[in-house]
Amino acid sequence: MSIQWFPGHMHLTRKAIEERVKGIDVVVEMLDARLPGSSANPLLADLTHGKPTLKVLNKQDLADAERTANWLAHYNAQRATRAIALDAGMGTPARAIIAACHELAPERGGMVKPMRVLICGIPNVGKSTLINTLKGKRAAKTGDEAGITRTEQRIVLADDFYLYDTPGVLWPRIIVPESGANLAASGAVGRNAYDDQEVALDLLGRLKADYPQLLEERYRLGLDAQAISQAHEEELLGAIGRKRGALAAGGVVNLQKAAELVIADFRSGALGRITLETPEDFGVWLAAGRKADAERQARRKEERAARRRT
């Protein structure tokens, strides 16, 4: 699926993170638990290379608990990495974050060597909400517009624990088409960057394969799981539109309205707890994406060489 995505000002964010990361002990990378692989920014891994990292799988209330457990195990098996799952409904997220950071950097702590942590995440992952909870008051701006910029702030979680908010905006970088679709479905990508119907059809493709029963429970299509998984996405979108009264003049289904409805139901959790990718899925997509990228680069190099010869 094609995403018209032109991230701006990434070079400023890169410079700011590069500067800040020097005096940091642990990087807290916030991910969307419904799409952990796709909501990671590969730039961050480059910039913070070697720094212990805490992966926070946020919005776990919206994600499939079994898949969240798989992702946590996947990350916890990586070097210098810990992973925890959180959501905005949890009363005291600070405790879990502080404990995990101390595991990652046991030499830090006390007034002489306070723990210094940098928190990063792509827009809409829930960073402002978490920071507000950590601060105990609604001071950081939250909103659903992808990419509200804010200046850097330091939050004192304990006398010897400082949390720095990333300066600038860390946009997602879309390496593989599947990630583009998942990011668009989650709301991490601005609305003008994608087509609602394409996103809804991709989403239905995934849901019919992995969560057919949730589709039936929500939309009462009168189909069993097998029939749903065998139906075409277009057919499902049409049936959902008819069922939910998304109709245009003459009683034809308004597919745009139906698409918006499916996307909204996914984002709000009305469809149930869903995770769009497993570590295995993402590994396959990434390998294919990197291969295609390498082939593209090689082709370009060859074309340039051919032009020079003529």
Ligand code: G4P
């Ligand atoms: P950001 O700073 O990373 O860009 O994200 P922000 O905190 O603004 O959160 C983006 C949206 O995600 C907000 O919803 C917020 O309420 C919601 N959110 C944050 N954390 C969680 C969570 O753990 N679970 C769930 N279910 N939602 C979460 P919104 O509709 O854009 O705004 P509003 O309804 O809060 O006003």
